[in-house]
Amino acid sequence: MASARRLRVLVVDDNEDAATTLGWLVAALGYEVRTAFGGLSALIQADEFLPDVLLCDLAMPGVDGCKVVETLRRDGRFSTSFLVAVTAYGDEEYRRRALNAGFHARIVKPLNEHTLHRLLRSHAISD
DSSP, X not given: OOOBOOOEEEEEOSXXXXXXXXXXXHHHTTOEEEEESSHHHHHHHXXXXXXXXXXXXXXXXXXXXXXXXXXXXXXXXXXXXXXXXXXXXXXXXXXXXXXXXXXXXXXXXXXXXXXXXXXXXXTOOBO
């Protein structure tokens, strides 16, 4: 029988408190997590960590979440990664913007723990 490998989740937000708190929540749910405090840091962390799931804020100075996802989508190592926009903006414009950039899904802050857990469980993988 195959043993389950812990899902690797990269949490990205330029707000360090928000990123750290979400990272703690993801870790408490049993997933392996790293946090990045901005888009450039996210690209560096992704290169080293190779996340299964990216939870990425959209509105960040410099390299925003859309640019992060566009960059990752061009790299074949992330072809199976589940890319989720995490945003405070719940309107249709930001939903379209996230999907057009290449995110697979979008969730609106503040995150509901049960919704987050269900989302992550649906993307768990086995060795």
